[in-house]
Amino acid sequence: MPAARLADFLPYLLSVTSNAVSDRIAEEYRTRFGLRIPEWRIMAVLGDTGPATQRELATNTRMDKVAVNRACKTLEERGLVQRSPNDRDGRSHHLELTAAGTAMHAAIMPLALEMEAQVFAPLSAEEHQAFKTMLGRVRDAAGLSEPADKGDPE
Template sequence: MADHDMNDRHAALTLASFLPYRLSVLSNRVSRAIADRYEARFQISLPEWRVMAVLGDTPDLSAADVAERTAMDKVAVSRAVARLLQSGRLIRHFAADDRRRSVLSLSAEGYAVYRRIVPLALAYEQEILAKLSMDERETLDRLLDKLAAPDAVDHMEKEK
């Protein structure tokens, strides 16, 4: 067997055990399961819900701030914001501290939908966490915090 064949085999990527892939698949599965509970009932897409969830927690953010907090593509955020503005679930206004900067907030209708979806999302979170012991939950929380720390991934962003 040629040396390059052996090196190629050792450099092979096994997706089933590749952490970034596993985290992405898990995130997508969890997000999809939550979305399945509210999409038809509230006529809202997953990106729209993510925008609403961020603004429900922290109002008066710019679309760029929302994109940063959700780690969503700016185009996806822009489309979700446009649909939410059109449906009357969001309002755009000027920031109190800088009248040149527009920010987003949930409208009264948006808050009404948000308050109805949050219990569904929290109930699903409890279903997931019920599969773990208290020690496992605490360990998972610590590990997620550690992996989400800026120094855990930022160095890779800078190498691009």
């Protein structure tokens, strides 16, 4: 049996590819909007789902709760996110985009979608759809369901 090579290990390839795609897209919104990846992920989820608690954001972004907390604080300091009391749980708050956050989200989304199109241009429309379907099946097999298919452009 030949020795396994890291370059042939699919989890490694997925991770490296995901990071490369994220970094490529993130460079654009870091330069244009001063956002880091965790901040954009929070904004993208809030723009897609509406108000959410930090716990929900950690689940939906698959980010560590410390990273979510730090990103939320930064966004709040910049006036892009606001907190409101959570009537169902007095220990937490709902976070939502402010008018400025909504406007920034609206400006970034077309850019993110354009960058996605550029990165995935080597794939035909059929390959692109098949790739998304396969990623969904792998995600489900790994035990991660929703919200990854909600369209979280990096």
